[in-house]
């Protein structure tokens with residue numbers, strides 16, 4: 459490869475070629491992990507956009523089963539702005555942090571027995587640009603949004619596959635959670651359209667996977683109050699009153715509707731002490747830099763995903779009993795000099811790494827991704843949609859509501875799905891090849907709370923077995 463490249467005569471071709479070589483590396487050891495890695499990890503950059511001014515960083519983990527034939531999954535984390543590493547180390551990837559009191563030394567890692575990479579090769583992509591280790595070469599390139607992200611990830615995928623042609627024939631899926639519910643469906647649509655137009659390389663697109671996916675601003679929002687009522691968080695009286703005063707619409711409250719505003723205020727106060735990501739968990743400071751607007755005030759999160767953080771005047775560092783304590787460890791680990799060296803991070807490309815960067819100049823253009831599900835349903839792709847059933851950020855009620863509005867008939871009706879003789883959740887399959895599953899006890903990012911169950915669910919679905 460290197461020889462071939464250096465025999466090229468034109469200077470720009472030579473540079474292009476050297477860049478290709480530079481931009482993928484095999485990682486055999488990771489600081490904090492004992493011994494050589496027992497899985498194959500590659501990291502690298504793919505340049506996208508005009509003059510490749512946006513450099514998207516990725517972690518690629520080869521399937522630990524049969525990478526020649528196992529599916530290839532491209533995974534996007536939510537936010538927008540949360541790093542792919544977050545999915546790799548806390549959700550579905552091969553390593554987890556050891557949760558130990560932090561004393562200033564490098565956090566350590568162990569293998570995750572429930573890694574989805576036991577069934578599929580996974581490409582974890584830091585997208586949109588500005589996320590994780592992805593970076594820009596010009597200020598203009600940092601401007602991003604839903605459509606630009608979709609376009610860039612599609613370009614990323616095509617370039618990556620050209621550089622890894624051995625994966626072109628593997629069944630290909632796109633997956634993600636949370637905010638990715640907005641961007642994954644249009645991405646699948648774009649890949650599908652380009653396949654139909656005959657654009658090369660042909661992508662062996664089979665379907666998509668979404669966990670607690672944001673889908674429709676109104677449907678998702680309107681499911682929070684019925685969820686809170688069903689979970690016993692608000693009184694029957696307040697619930698009945700809310701339905702009347704707000705007419706069941708909590709997403710677009712008329713500012714002159716005082717009764718609805720008052721009821722809504724009462725609702726907000728009642729849930730303010732909870733972790734909305736998982737209503738049974740302790741409410742902890744969410745470890746991520748505090749988003750601020752241009753006046754230096756905290757701006758409200760698009761997602762309202764991490765709203766609990768804003769109730770604290772100055773959130774403290776999370777304590778070890780908090781899930782977010784683990785989030786803090788990734789920041790300590792990824793910003794270590796030797797870790798960056800091991801991951802082959804380009805020197806000077808990125809300042810401090812953040813698990814979630816909410817300061818991205820990102821435009822949310824897609825208020826609802828429902829129409830993409832409508833369109834994809836007609837094309838025969840498979841899909842797995844799952845909901846951690848204790849999530850109040852994107853409650854299962856809203857997800858079930860939009861799936862129902864797709865109007866497909868039921869093939870395998872609502873029933874428990876079982877792991878180790880216990881109910882792990884409930885599932886239903888529709889004639890558009892969509893399987894829906896709840897994950898009992900799961901939160902907004904279900905595999906963080908129920909790793910064994912989520913792994914079993916993925917394993918069955920990806921192998922075309924019933925849940």
Ligand SMILES: *[C@@H]1O[C@H](CO)[C@@H](O)[C@H](O)[C@H]1NC(C)=O
Pocket residue numbers: 558561562563
């Ligand atoms: C921190 O703790 C680890 C084990 O938990 C230990 O190996 C290390 O020596 C400690 N470092 C310091 C600076 O105390």
Ligand SMILES: *[C@@H]1O[C@H](CO)[C@@H](O)[C@H](O)[C@H]1NC(C)=O
Pocket residue numbers: 832863864865
């Ligand atoms: C589903 O059926 C309802 C009632 O017939 C209809 O109003 C709606 O447009 C249909 N939805 C889709 C996505 O076709």
